[in-house]
Amino acid sequence: xxxSSQAVAxxxxxxxxxxxxxxxxxxxxxxxxxxxxxxxxxxxxFNVARMVHTNLLIIWVLFGFMGASYYLxxxxxxxxxxxxxxxxxxxxxxxxxxxxxxxxxxxVPYATLAEITGNDILPTMGREFLEQPTLTKIGIVVVVLxxxxxxxxxxxxxxxTVITMVLMIGLVGLAVMFLFSFYNPENLVLxxxxxxxxxxxxxxxxxxxxxxxxxxxxLIKITGIDREVIEKxxxxxxxxxxxxxxxxxxxxxxxxxxxxxxxxxxxxFSALEPIPFFMMTLFAFSMINKRRRDHPNKVAALWAMGTxxxxxxxxxxxxxxxxxxxxxYYTHGTQITAAHGHMAFYGAYAMIVMTMISYAMPNMRGxxxxxxKAQSWEVWGFWLMTISMVLITLFLTAAGVLQVxxxxxxxxxxxxxxVQDQLAIFYWLRFAAGVGFLAGVGTYIASFFIxxxxxxxxxxxx
Amino acid sequence: MQPDKAITTHASRQxxxxxxxxxxxxxxxxxxxxxxxxxxxxxALHPEVFxxxxxxxxxxxxxxxxxxxxxxxxxxxxxxxxxxxxxxxWAIGHLLVAISFGLAYVVLKSIEYYQSFSAGYGLTxxxxxxxxxxxxxxxxxxxxxxLILLTWVTLKVAANDYTVGNTSGLESxxxxxxxVDVLWLVLFPLxxxxx
Numbered sequence: 001x002x003x004s005s006q007a008v009a010x011x012x013x014x015x016x017x018x019x020x021x022x023x024x025x026x027x028x029x030x031x032x033x034x035x036x037x038x039x040x041x042x043x044x045x046f047n048v049a050r051m052v053h054t055n056l057l058i059i060w061v062l063f064g065f066m067g068a069s070y071y072l073x074x075x076x077x078x079x080x081x082x083x084x085x086x087x088x089x090x091x092x093x094x095x096x097x098x099x100x101x102x103x104x105x106x107x108v109p110y111a112t113l114a115e116i117t118g119n120d121i122l123p124t125m126g127r128e129f130l131e132q133p134t135l136t137k138i139g140i141v142v143v144v145l146x147x148x149x150x151x152x153x154x155x156x157x158x159x160x161t162v163i164t165m166v167l168m169i170g171l172v173g174l175a176v177m178f179l180f181s182f183y184n185p186e187n188l189v190l191x192x193x194x195x196x197x198x199x200x201x202x203x204x205x206x207x208x209x210x211x212x213x214x215x216x217x218x219l220i221k222i223t224g225i226d227r228e229v230i231e232k233x234x235x236x237x238x239x240x241x242x243x244x245x246x247x248x249x250x251x252x253x254x255x256x257x258x259x260x261x262x263x264x265x266x267x268x269f270s271a272l273e274p275i276p277f278f279m280m281t282l283f284a285f286s287m288i289n290k291r292r293r294d295h296p297n298k299v300a301a302l303w304a305m306g307t308x309x310x311x312x313x314x315x316x317x318x319x320x321x322x323x324x325x326x327x328x329y330y331t332h333g334t335q336i337t338a339a340h341g342h343m344a345f346y347g348a349y350a351m352i353v354m355t356m357i358s359y360a361m362p363n364m365r366g367x368x369x370x371x372x373k374a375q376s377w378e379v380w381g382f383w384l385m386t387i388s389m390v391l392i393t394l395f396l397t398a399a400g401v402l403q404v405x406x407x408x409x410x411x412x413x414x415x416x417x418x419v420q421d422q423l424a425i426f427y428w429l430r431f432a433a434g435v436g437f438l439a440g441v442g443t444y445i446a447s448f449f450i451x452x453x454x455x456x457x458x459x460x461x462x
Numbered sequence: 463m464q465p466d467k468a469i470t471t472h473a474s475r476q477x478x479x480x481x482x483x484x485x486x487x488x489x490x491x492x493x494x495x496x497x498x499x500x501x502x503x504x505x506a507l508h509p510e511v512f513x514x515x516x517x518x519x520x521x522x523x524x525x526x527x528x529x530x531x532x533x534x535x536x537x538x539x540x541x542x543x544x545x546x547x548x549x550x551x552w553a554i555g556h557l558l559v560a561i562s563f564g565l566a567y568v569v570l571k572s573i574e575y576y577q578s579f580s581a582g583y584g585l586t587x588x589x590x591x592x593x594x595x596x597x598x599x600x601x602x603x604x605x606x607x608x609l610i611l612l613t614w615v616t617l618k619v620a621a622n623d624y625t626v627g628n629t630s631g632l633e634s635x636x637x638x639x640x641x642v643d644v645l646w647l648v649l650f651p652l653x654x655x656x657x
Contacts, residue, residue, distance in 0.1 A: 236482050240489060261585060261592045268496045275489060 001363040003074045005081035010364050011091050012067030013357045017445065019060035019098070020350070024438050026053040031431040035424050044106065051131050052105050057345060058129065059098045062140075064353030065174075065210055066094075066147055069167060071360045072217050073151050077158025082150050090146045097139040101132055123184055127195055130181045137181055144175045162231040163213050163220075166238055170209030177201045189257035196252045203349070204248055204315075208241035208276060211311070211352045215284065215304060218359045222301050223291035233283045240276035248273050251323045255332060263325035270323040274316030277348070281308035296455040297362060297369035299378045303355035306386060310347025318343055318393065330408050335423070336400030343393040346385075354382075354444075362454070371452025381444030388440055391433035399426035478542075479634030487641050490604070494645055497600065498652060501593045508589050515590030516657060518583070523574045524654040527567050528646060531605075534563035535643040538612070538636045545624050545632060557616040560639075564609045571602055594653060601645055608642045611635045 001007065026049050032039045033046045040049070074081045081087060104113045110131070117133035119125045124134045132140070148171060155164050180197040216234045220227060250266025284304045295301070318340040322331040331337070358378065362370050369375065407419040477484060505512045541556035578584075578591075585595045615635045618624060624632050 232482060236485055239486060243489060243493075259586050260589075261596055264497075264500055264593075264596065268493060268500065271496065272489065272493060 001075075001360075001366075002078075003080045005084040005087075006071045006074050006360075007364050008081065008084045008087040008091070009067040009071035009360060011088070012063050012070065013361060015091070015095050016060045016063035016067060016353060017357070019056050019063065021441055021445070022102075023053055023056035023060060024434075024441050026056065028431070028434050028438060029053075031427065031434045034420075034427040035431070048105055048110070051110075052102055054129055055105070055131060056102065061345075061349045061353060063094070064349075064356070065171070065214075066091075068210075068214050068353065068356040068360070069147070069151055069171065071356065071364075072167065072214065073154050073164055074158075076161045076164045076217065077155050079154060079158035082153035082157070086146055086150050090143045090150075093139065094143045097136055097143075101136045104133065105131075122182065124182055127181075127184075127191070129199055130195065134182075137178075140178065141175070144171075144178070148172060148175060161227070162234060163216050166209050166216075166234055167213035170206045170213060173206030173209065174202060177206060192256045193253065193258065196249055200249045200252055201246070203344075204245040204270075204273060205242065207349065208245065209238050211307075211348055212237045212241070212280070214352050214356050215280065215307065218300060218304055218355055219284065219287045221359060222295040222297060222304070223287045224293040224295075225287050225290060230287065233279070233287075237276050237279045237283065240272075240279060244269050244272040244275060251325075251328070254325050254328055267324045271320060273323075274312065274320050277308075277312040277316040281305075281312045284308035295369070297359060297375075299370075299375045299382065300355060300359040302379060302382055303351060303358045306382060307347065307351040307355050310343065310351055310386065310389070312347070314340065314343025314345070314347035314393065318397075330404050331400065334400045334403045334407075335396045335426075336404065339393045339396035339400055342396065343389055346389045361448070367454040367456050369455040370447070371450065371454045373452035374447050374450035374454075377443060377447035377450050381440050381442075381447055384440030384443055385437055386440075388433045388436035392430050392437065395426045395430040395433060399423040399430070402426070479632075479637045480630050483634035483637055487637060490641060491645075494600070494648075497593075497597055498648065501597060501652065504589055504593060511588050512590045513657060515588065515594065516654070518578075518581075519594075519654050520574055520577065521654045523570050524650050527570050528650050530563045530567040530570065531643045531646050534560045534567070535640050537563065538639050541619075542629065542632055542636050545619060545629055546626055548626050550619060550622065553619050554616060557612060557619065561609060561612050561616065564605060564612065564639075567605055568602070568609070571598070571605075597649060597653060601642070601649055604642050604645070608635075608639045611638060 029040060029044065030046065030049045030053055033049060037046075070081060070087055104117070108116070110125075113133060114120075114125050117125075117135045119134055122134050124137055125131060130137075148168075151168065151171070155168065177198050180194045183194050185191050185194070212234050216230050219225065220230050246269075247265055248270035250262045251270040253262035253266055285308065288301050288305060322328050322336050322340065362368065370378070402423055403419055406414050406422060407416060537556045537560035541553045541560060544550070544553035544556060583591050585592055612635060615624075615632050618631065
């Protein structure tokens, strides 16, 4: 760690891992509710568990992005963070707002939560992934503004690099797109159009910039490859991400009441969306193959390569599978979507945060890399989580294919719930894979507590 | 003619411009190829609608535009050669002519759009117009981007930022401009001429 202020990233990373674990616990709850419909009913109904599961994902990834930025920006800019105190204040505000929101979801009916948080004054609630009370949304805006101010001031007084510029464009984009969550038009078509400006332009637009910047930073650190080479890759990846991703929004405009031409635009541009993810894989592998030093933190390199591969498979391949309008006509909103969502989020965004944590955490704990034993635990965590996620995706895909067939494609289509009953075997298998994933999370967390001779500054130099 | 010959042999061995630009061009061509295919298959499905729509297009303006883009590309080729031969003023002159031809395209295409819109045709008129406006509109935006890039390299040539042996940026932009030209050479017969 070059600057002491980078240490503010630590609480962010710890919170991210904590909330991630909670997300998985709710995921398992949901997995059981798919097959045992009244499990935990009426305390935690399916819709609430689902809301907590997806909202926690967004929140913990945001914690991860913030932690990653607080770690990365001072080092890149070659100055101390503008205000570590502000970063810590914002951390506690964000964490308490997140926890209060989740408690709100669980403790009172959603309608009551809307009432007590003043949703009547500025109605923004009730939309998938953006279920947060308006007050929480305002809180998020305040926290993100403070965060951007802090980073912006740091970059202004320090060195400006391509990585920090790309990261900032991504983060500013994240903030700007989120503002559309406050726009809640009466017209349902307009509502959906702009809802996707948050949801799609986040994950298939600006978040890819953040991913690229973090990946580039970690690769520079662990491979020692020239910055110029890494920057050129980064430029190409983000250009592709934006070219394909922005118009790719059209793949959400197929059936919501928008004009026909979106079926063409959406299909074509989203069919190209795997390109930036494929380039990301090539980027990670070729940089690590051409590395100019053997960094003792092996597991960080594993996470970086894993991010490339899993993001390409989950976002690229599984996304392409159902993105063409004629295919999507049948698969829309089935378990195929769930399969894609799971692997894409894990591969792209969960794994990039863990890549950064894997690289930065040992540094913040005063070592270059963890002990071989701790690293091997982390590697086990990596494989347990990753293989489990592959299995979850495959089982959900199988469920999805069967669902499409029984519910939509045959001459005698069956109703939703009748079909769901016939998918039970896949849901049980998915649940088992979910338990495997939780075991992976446990192993991963345990790796932070494994002792052994860490690689310090002195023996790293040797 | 000696320097020119040296340039030819040099260029034949090396990719003009930056590899990143070629990747970008590859992606652009892929997107357009997909659009062309969708256009073609849609035309096969609705031959009457397409025949009717195509007969309304102004192929004279289309032809003029083809000539404008081809001439513009020619002057860009000359400009690159001039920079490589260290004839900066010539290069600026050629680039300005190239930009003028590009602008002529934009003006003519705008007039054509204006005529279509005034006649009541739009993106949602029917399946032919949907593709006509999508395809040509996309291309139109690429011409505008190309013109911005050409203006930028003209300023850089004027500031003497490119020297013999250091013309990668200029070549990248030139390659992009040729791509815009080539796309139109497919688009024009496909949309205007093939009946």
